[in-house]
Amino acid sequence: MAANLVVNWETFSKIEKDGFEIYEIEVSEKKASEIESNLFQNQLKYELIAIKKGTEIHSYLVEAYTSLNHTLFANSIENLSNFTGTLNVFQLDGTSVGQLVIFNGHSKNTTEKSVIEPLNEVINFYSYKQSLTNKAPECVETYIVYTYALENTNHYSSVTVGNYTQLTYRNTTQETIITTSFMNTPYPCGTNGDSYYILYRTTINRDVIDEVIDPCEKLKTQYNNLTYKAKIDVLKTQTGKTKENGYAQTKDGSFTTLTANGSDAVTLPRDINRIGYMHTHLDSYQKTNSDGDLIDVFPIKIFSPEDVKQFLILVVNAQNYGIPISDTYGVMVSSAGTYQLGFTGNAANINVKTSTINWDESLNEIYKTTILENGLEKGLLKFLKDKIGIDGIDLYKIEETGNQKITLDINGEKVTINCN
Secondary structure (H helix, E strand, O other), rough: OOOHEEEOOHHOEEEOOOEEEEEEEEEOOOOOOOEEOOOOOOOOEEEEEEEEEOOEEEEEEEEEEEOOOOOOOOHHHHHHHOEEEEEEEEOOOOEEEEEEHHHHEEEEEEOOOOHHHHHHHHHHHHHOOOOOOOOOEEEEEEEEEEEEEEEEEEEEEEEEOOEEEEEEEEEEEEEEEEHHHHHHHEEOOOOOOOHHOOOEEEEEEEEEEEEOHHHHHHHHHHHHHHHHHHHHHHHHHHOOOOOOOEEEEEEOEEEEEEOOOOOOOEEEEOOOOOOEEEEOOOOOOOEEEOOEEEEEOOOOOOHHHHHHHHHHHHHHHHHOOOOOHHHEEEEEEOOOOOEEEOOOOOOOHHHHHHHHOOHHHHHHHHHHHHHHOOOOOHHHHHHHHHOOOOOOEEEEEEEEOEEEEEEEOOOOOOEEOOOO
């Protein structure tokens, strides 16, 4: 209940009567519950009430069911003369402490709970002048209330890099929870009490952080692994070659050597156990073209569109086969630096988005132009944002002096966040 309620502090009021101090604050629902009943109106009202006498103080949360053909609960003990219905009474920790049945402002403590007697007494102070002789008599019956609660749980990951923390939405799960409770209820005397029913429908929205991710700690663990670090160090010595080199890692920690596919690519075979890859981007070199001419080649020393595509395949594979997505990575080693890709977004969005992307030469040309206009790091991030459009692809620069996350601010400018 509390997850769906908001305290309206601006409605605070205080009244005094017969030695009592009475404090009232209206409470509203974020999403209105639905009451389906031939006894009650479909709108619930809520109020916080505190009653003080001498040194004693009693605090309650009241949930008011209003009978049909009567005035809605007025959120004021002073103005209940036309109210008929049931007040479910709770302590502020959520404990149910009983019910009061109200007939045109006159209260009955039908559950005979002493803890709510101060509230019962105060309500009746204001009803003593009310005459019920001109009102249709009401009877009291105990009914079962069937509650259908649709619980929407929004799942998030908390990602922390240095002093920067971001919540990343994952998915929403739904569950219908059916419960029953008993409620003392007024109903018109002389009618068939068995014909009445009460259904309570509500929606509960919860936000839950299921996973706390620290990519910086993950990077530190990786590069403290001697085998992993040794592979990176080997690749750093191979950027002056004329063919790319690389390794792929499976979830058991083992590595395999990747085969060069021409000068500027390596082949990454599919493997459902694969979690990451690392490869080189070369320094400039010369090669002979199809006409037999010697030409200069200037490789781009940061991830290519194909590198990004292969990394996303690893992320989807991890999602499908129960591998932690935080274990997936892609690494590019060049003489301009070592960069790593990680993913902290919603993997469920990848297939939908990538199916709309044409991974062809025209995309490569857009990529090259973006890099040329913006530089390596900013250019790649703009390309990822504008042309790939999948939130959560993160870029890190790996430095001996400390790793960094490279990102864009809301104005599209490059921002460097140091790992602690």
